[in-house]
Amino acid sequence: MAQSVDLLVLHAHLLTMQGNGVGYLRDGALAVRGDSLVDVGRSSELAQRYQATETLDATNCAVMPGLVDVHMHTVYAIVRGVAQDVSNWMQKGLAPFARHMDAEAARAGTRLNIVEAMQAGTTTMGDFVRPYPGWGECYAEAGVRACLTPTINALPPGGMAGLELGDLYPLDEKAGRESIAAALAICDRWQGAEDGRITTMLGPQGTDMIGLEQLLEVARIAEERGLMLHVHVAQGDREIDQMVKRYGQRTPAFLADNKLLNDRLLAVHLTEATDEETDLIAESGAPMALCSGSIGIIDGIVPPARRFREKGGIVGLGSDQASGNNCNNIFNEMKLTALFNKIKYRDPQVMPAWEVLRMGTIEGARAMGLGDRIGSLEVGKQADLIVVDVNTANILPIIDAPVRTLVPNLIYAGTGKEVQTMVVAGRIVMRDREILTLSESKVRAEAQHQAELIGERVSQDPLHRELALLSAMQAGQL
Amino acid sequence: MAQSVDLLVLHAHLLTMQGNGVGYLRDGALAVRGDSLVDVGRSSELAQRYQATETLDATNCAVMPGLVDVHMHTVYAIVRGVAQDVSNWMQKGLAPFARHMDAEAARAGTRLNIVEAMQAGTTTMGDFVRPYPGWGECYAEAGVRACLTPTINALPPGGMAGLELGDLYPLDEKAGRESIAAALAICDRWQGAEDGRITTMLGPQGTDMIGLEQLLEVARIAEERGLMLHVHVAQGDREIDQMVKRYGQRTPAFLADNKLLNDRLLAVHLTEATDEETDLIAESGAPMALCSGSIGIIDGIVPPARRFREKGGIVGLGSDQASGNNCNNIFNEMKLTALFNKIKYRDPQVMPAWEVLRMGTIEGARAMGLGDRIGSLEVGKQADLIVVDVNTANILPIIDAPVRTLVPNLIYAGTGKEVQTMVVAGRIVMRDREILTLSESKVRAEAQHQAELIGERVSQDPLHRELALLSAMQAGQL
CATH class of the missing domain: 3.20.20.140 (Metal-dependent hydrolases)
Structure with a gap:
């Protein structure tokens, strides 16, 4: 009978980072219970083994440690x-x-x-x-x-x-x-x-x-x-x-x-x-x-x-x-x-x-002294992971033979903006690039506001005349 | 009376690239007729001067030459x-x-x-x-x-x-x-x-x-x-x-x-x-x-x-x-x-x-010998331009005084994925990241398909044994 877990991630290009390389698993899967990884393996096996409260389909995505x-x-x-x-x-x-x-x-x-x-x-x-x-x-x-x-x-x-x-x-x-x-x-x-x-x-x-x-x-x-x-x-x-x-x-x-x-x-x-x-x-x-x-x-x-x-x-x-x-x-x-x-x-x-x-x-x-808890996708470790869309025009193609292009394309062609979903300690904190735990638009607005206030204070401070960038500003380079 | 134009871009952080610097205009605007730029200036002025078939509001965006x-x-x-x-x-x-x-x-x-x-x-x-x-x-x-x-x-x-x-x-x-x-x-x-x-x-x-x-x-x-x-x-x-x-x-x-x-x-x-x-x-x-x-x-x-x-x-x-x-x-x-x-x-x-x-x-x-036609936003040049969202968590904040942070933040913090809309020769070819002239998903699928075919052919070719990456593949590094 299927065991219950909180989260199942299926059909990923899985980069477990186990071993000395990248620990790649094709059509890989993860099972999460509470804040921890309880299984890492093939999708075909984990899909049978577990019944999950929530399932993430990671088709065309790399899944890797946060x-x-x-x-x-x-x-x-x-x-x-x-x-x-x-x-x-x-x-x-x-x-x-x-x-x-x-x-x-x-x-x-x-x-x-x-x-x-x-x-x-x-x-x-x-x-x-x-x-x-x-x-x-x-x-x-x-x-x-x-x-x-x-x-x-x-x-x-x-x-x-x-x-x-x-x-x-x-x-x-x-x-x-x-x-x-x-x-x-x-x-x-x-x-x-x-x-x-x-x-x-x-x-x-x-x-x-x-x-x-x-x-x-x-x-x-x-x-x-x-x-x-x-x-x-x-x-x-x-x-x-x-x-x-x-x-x-x-x-x-x-x-x-x-x-x-x-x-x-x-x-x-x-x-x-x-x-x-x-x-x-x-x-x-x-x-x-x-x-x-x-x-x-x-x-x-x-x-x-x-x-x-x-x-x-x-x-x-x-x-x-x-x-x-x-x-x-x-x-x-x-x-x-x-x-x-x-x-x-x-x-x-x-x-x-x-x-x-x-x-x-x-x-x-x-x-950071946290190697036993995070940094790789291994049973018993914290479920900190990211789902990265690799079906994008800047990362494609992903081939598997005779050499696999996933890792070099992620590293040299990825920007970070391909990250779709983030799980920390078993909790989905970002989904399809929407941060679920806070209001991104409020954070942005407040940052812009505070920066403008700082800019005003600095402009009134005579010390601003020592800014090295002032000459670039005056030359129309900023 | 307002003159008619095809496209009006308003309220941009405008980087015209005129002169020897970046040619910045605050709350800048562009007017496009046919394939060409017919006016470059302040939004307040251009909004009065022109009646446009289409208007792009570039608030919180940089607009710059393609x-x-x-x-x-x-x-x-x-x-x-x-x-x-x-x-x-x-x-x-x-x-x-x-x-x-x-x-x-x-x-x-x-x-x-x-x-x-x-x-x-x-x-x-x-x-x-x-x-x-x-x-x-x-x-x-x-x-x-x-x-x-x-x-x-x-x-x-x-x-x-x-x-x-x-x-x-x-x-x-x-x-x-x-x-x-x-x-x-x-x-x-x-x-x-x-x-x-x-x-x-x-x-x-x-x-x-x-x-x-x-x-x-x-x-x-x-x-x-x-x-x-x-x-x-x-x-x-x-x-x-x-x-x-x-x-x-x-x-x-x-x-x-x-x-x-x-x-x-x-x-x-x-x-x-x-x-x-x-x-x-x-x-x-x-x-x-x-x-x-x-x-x-x-x-x-x-x-x-x-x-x-x-x-x-x-x-x-x-x-x-x-x-x-x-x-x-x-x-x-x-x-x-x-x-x-x-x-x-x-x-x-x-x-x-x-x-x-x-x-x-x-x-x-x-x-490329095209300096008289493109590369800056100037009256008479081709209307090749991009609208770049700078109201993003990776580029913010944008302050104007005592030094302007727009250009360094675009260059050092931008990834390219902030580009929203693209105009070439006066025609909108990408809007809100959707390419209007072709099917992006078809292009991606075909690329992946063709790459897989190449991969199969290479795998069958004895020459693939000379691939320098084969050892990395075997070592689990790809």
Whole structure:
């Protein structure tokens, strides 16, 4: 007799991501009970075996694990477009806007970013922001999986205004204490919330932005609570310069000497990591967050992910921040990662499609310490999956022999907008591109409204005259 | 009294591409009579001035010139996905498939590619293929603008089977003659057809693939007929090797010595061009076709477009072929061009958004010798335009002050799928993403069918054992 399940997905080009490749199953099927996958196999078998409350016919669709974005700063979606094509994106692009963002703007940004990411197939969002009221609630409402990393730093409240390039940042022990307390409040509230859908990490923004004592305190708390650390590492020459001036060491050696380099550290960017430093981090077991799009746009650099993987390291993909990326779309990150590395090494064989697909799914999950729960379609894992229409003019044709074109066409020709339906923890949160958990049109309208308010405030702030893009604006290039 | 026009577009974020920037007009409007633009200005003024048979409300949309793809091989859309991630994409990827393509498959590929390109905003398609029955008719039917370049070469009918790497290609004078005759038949039939919407060029495939005498004959005929030449130039080390062996010269010097280097030559790729060769071509007035996506994937190389432009050269964008790109989408090419060049020069200021937008519109039009007819929204030019929804979660927000985010967000966050409506020569050929001139679902079904037939034929051909992707297939990576 047929067993009952909540959801049955039939007739898919199934990319389970099991094993070492993509785990393809032709005419594949999934059975979901509650929040979990209870069966993965052939449609002919599962259709017989189960009686489902709801059945999704995935004919002409790829079904794959929901994509994993290990590193985002969602609030900055609200200032998308203000910081690219310039030489100092942070100071001369983002900063004059960021100082005029309030909690409402931040929330509008996070929500916009969640909608954008969902519509591009991302089910797990690793969000790294200075906590504001309502942050976690955005994820609770949207129904996606989130790992919240509240930013921790000891920078003085007035910021770094007046500092010359190369001056050592002033560190403010009290600011650090407050920052740590605010972060712990987030962890208290959200770690394991929403039936485990929401988790947390502790996020010292950079080793240059907090004193050693407080950094070690954060690490100790993380260990006690079983949380990972999520830290920008070797993210720029400015950071390295600060570290050398303050400690006489570059960041990776500093981390190693302070026993912070291990598999509980998610190391973000490695933009400026040397070969030796890359090896050191990879061999320590610390996973890497690779943000190809943002580092490409804002720095013109391809981080050392290939070498990191060759040394046995785990690499997940992150879309970083929309002010200088300018999108939060793991389809985009998978494609750019493949292409940028082919160019970096002048070799078309580097980073083939299947490899970046693994980074966007199972490897990303492992990088976040969630590899046992998500990232592949396996019995017992959470039912986080996306249904992607591949019967589109940009992805067709899909042939099976003598070589299968599904994966390269998804990666190199897909845009993310082919994602139709999304299931997170067994619940359908998007169907035929309509998000069921929130009002997309309201999110869009609020984002536009808040961005206009910020724009007005920035226009009235004399600091806007330092915006690097002003000259392009005046030249009629924007 | 209001004058009558056929079409009025109102309330757009208008990117006219007039002048040296993007020619932005807030709340902009266009008036179209017949196939031409008769007015460009403010909505408030044009709405009063004209009475229109049809009015398009472009609120929350960007309206811009239709995109120009200067170099495509549309037939290969039918084998999308068979040639990437390998070291010899042509011999070990495409070739085993290409030999099993018949005219029906070619037509299905062209049609699929036209649909894909239209849905990504391309109104002008520079298509370079070995002519087959029904080729031009695909464009006549679709209603887009095309420049047909029938491939000319003197390679023997049996192809280059049996040749060792480095052997001089055998050139067959009779094959060359037939190829030239077939090309001229296309030009006779299609030059200026469909009220001028279809034009032609003559396309010696490469200077290494036809004898000098026939090459010069083709050039003479092109001059007589007022047609441009469209030639792959310095496209690979194989070509350079052939040229040095045959003529003792690399391609650019050979072209210069034979008086072929001038503004009537569209020079494609320049993958292997040295700095000096890049300068030589740019300064000759010959425009460059830059195919960032395909050369990135198949070669891991960023062609010298930046230097070419600095030397005063004109650069248009091409999507090349889907077997190794793997898409034909000028939004994709604009973004990749900006990013790849930032990485090549390790400088985020290189190739800003507005510059690649010019390459995808007015500069592409100029590269094809059509700069006086298309590529910008100006009175007297053809009404080729696209309406792009920017009220989407991936492109929002759009602010106007203190800097405008429209262009960077379109280029870096747009995917092409935001294009809603397309007008070519004054006629609406796509509305709300529905193509009005042909049945998209039939095109997709036929493409899938033809690709499956090719796949079966290739599977039965012992040559398929040489496919570089076979090992990935066996390893479960596809």
